[in-house]
Amino acid sequence: MSKIKYILGSFADPDELMDGIDKLQANNISIYDCFTPMPIHGIEAKLGVRPSRLPIAAFCFGLLGGTLGFCLLYYTMTYDWPMNIGGKPALPLPNFVPVTFECTILITALGMVATFFYRNHLFPGRAPRVMDLRATDDRFIIAIDANDNADHERIESLLKEAGAVEVKYNERKYVSYE
Incomplete structure (x- = not known):
């Protein structure tokens, strides 16, 4: 099993992020989540997020x-x-x-x-789940589950074609309880 858990595409512009979502969905690549420093109108509908209960x-x-x-x-x-x-x-x-x-x-x-x-899993003592710290500042991040999508080179080329500034791989971190 691969140690790579997520493929992260980093965008500098929200329009390029939306274009990247379109390109990935057109190629039947499932998107785990998107992280943005500000709200983007219409991103929930594009990602298929259900209304809140x-x-x-x-x-x-x-x-x-x-x-x-x-x-x-x-x-x-x-x-x-x-x-x-x-x-x-x-x-x-x-x-x-x-x-x-x-x-x-x-x-x-x-x-x-x-x-x-x-x-939101905000319990005392719990470490925050942040994919990329720049998503809180100036970057728009698309996270793709690497285990669900096998062709990593194709995903990387689609992200670069959509205008991704950087594509990086988050590795699975194992915790030892010794």
């Missing part, structure tokens, strides 16, 4: 927060410490709206932060 998670967290806020008020006002204040009913629904709303927002925000960290 984060709105569903936000709705679930909001539903949980609203339910917890309402249950907290219902429990405290009806069972735990019922008080008759000025002849009001034991379950004054209009008075529950502000606290229920605030609990909904709080649980949604905290849940989305936790989901963001979980989904």
Whole structure:
């Protein structure tokens, strides 16, 4: 098995990157991912990235927060410490709206932060997965999985033809636990 894990094509211009994606897809070469220093309009559709499911998670967290806020008020006002204040009913629904709303927002925000960290593998003590440090500064990187695509010379020539400034190979790094 080859030690090469990824083939990285480095571009200086986003238009050349998009052209490189087109050339690779026209030759049935699967692209692992693209890394850019800024958002590029239309790159998700070109790479076939599915829409995010984060709105569903936000709705679930909001539903949980609203339910917890309402249950907290219902429990405290009806069972735990019922008080008759000025002849009001034991379950004054209009008075529950502000606290229920605030609990909904709080649980949604905290849940989305936790989901963001979980989904992006941003755990404490974890080393970042960066293919090329220049992708955070001024380069546009196409990463191609070398194990899925066997003809490395063809991939390199397609990347150079599309305008790649540099093509390099990332090697697989083995960690010893001795």
